[in-house]
Amino acid sequence: MQHDADGPRFVSEALVPGKEFVDSAALSTGEPPLPRRFRWRGEELVVREVVRTWRSTVTDRGDVYLARHWYELETADSRRAVIYFDRKSRTKSRWYLYTISDPPPETGKGSFAVPR
Secondary structure (H helix, E strand, O other), X not given: OOOOOOOOEEEEEEOEEOOOEOOHHHHHHOOOOOEOEEEEOOEEEEEEEEEEEEEEXXXXXOEEEEEEEEEEEEEOOOXXXXXXXXXXXXXXXXXXXXXXXXXXXXXXXXXXXXXX
């Protein structure tokens, strides 16, 4: 596994989605409903905010197909994660953690000494 101190770690591992969704209305537009939480390596990743979304496609014999729905997320513990939903997954899981970043360092807000 790669790890850059200033950037995201490449993971590419399956996630176990929870049963609650951030936006279940997405189903009506053909998008997969984004689970509010995921299990990964025995820990829970809780979605605080969806930073951005995009899609990737594949071309097969001249036809273009939607392959993956991508999400850049901020987790409840301030990590950044890129996950995707694989429409053509050959495994049981369809949600994958692509990359994850450590939370930003503490800025020291609220923890300063008052001079006497």
